Amino acid sequence: MWLTAQESLKSVLNASGLEGPKALLAPSLGTAVRRGGGTLTRRIPLNGLDVYVKQYRHGLRYLCRKSRARIECQNLQRLSRAGLPVPDVLAAGETRTFPWTLSAFIVTSAIPESTSLELVMPGFWTESDTDTRRRLIRDVAGLVARMHRAGFVHYDLHWRNILIANR
Numbered sequence: 001m002w003l004t005a006q007e008s009l010k011s012v013l014n015a016s017g018l019e020g021p022k023a024l025l026a027p028s029l030g031t032a033v034r035r036g037g038g039t040l041t042r043r044i045p046l047n048g049l050d051v052y053v054k055q056y057r058h059g060l061r062y063l064c065r066k067s068r069a070r071i072e073c074q075n076l077q078r079l080s081r082a083g084l085p086v087p088d089v090l091a092a093g094e095t096r097t098f099p100w101t102l103s104a105f106i107v108t109s110a111i112p113e114s115t116s117l118e119l120v121m122p123g124f125w126t127e128s129d130t131d132t133r134r135r136l137i138r139d140v141a142g143l144v145a146r147m148h149r150a151g152f153v154h155y156d157l158h159w160r161n162i163l164i165a166n167r
Contacts, residue, residue: 003093004073009107015047021091021107024053034160039068043110050110051090055103062101067094069104075152076108082150084143087111111163118159136164 005021013023030044030053038057043050056068066074073092080086087108094104117140124133140162147154154161 003091005091005107006088009049009051009090012046012049018046021093021105024051024091024107025055025105029053050112052087052108052110053105054108055105057103058101060100064099065101067096067101067104069094069106072106079147079150079152082146082152084146084150111165114163114165116160117162117164120164121159139164 003021009021013020018024024044030042032040032042033052034041038059039054041052041054043052054069054072058067062068069092073089076086076089080088087110089106089108091107092105095102120136124136128136143162144154144157
């Protein structure tokens, strides 16, 4: 079992009456925001801190490999060190029975006042003015270029994985 958690999350969990980050895996907590591909993501409000908990189920593909949660945790930390805006990793863990990863999870902070680009796109071309469209396209392209300059290639880059600040 691998488990890491920031002290700030531990204190919020204690104040919420939850013992440790694994308590966030209870299916009764929060609201499911995405299911699919062996992944369940839930948003959970905790004493003034909103978090996302992403749980992974792993199969034979993860024989002698890092879990998806560990990879995501390392990637977010790497992007943060490169100065890119990413959510804070508050906790992560995995359960293994050598040599298999059975399950894993990652807890990240919610980005206040942000919206997934997936939710913006349906009316983007018809409801947005030209300057807004150009600015958004330029900003997203600039972030992708910064990721690439930092040596990072995102293999799952689509609208759902890009958050924009509500301005």
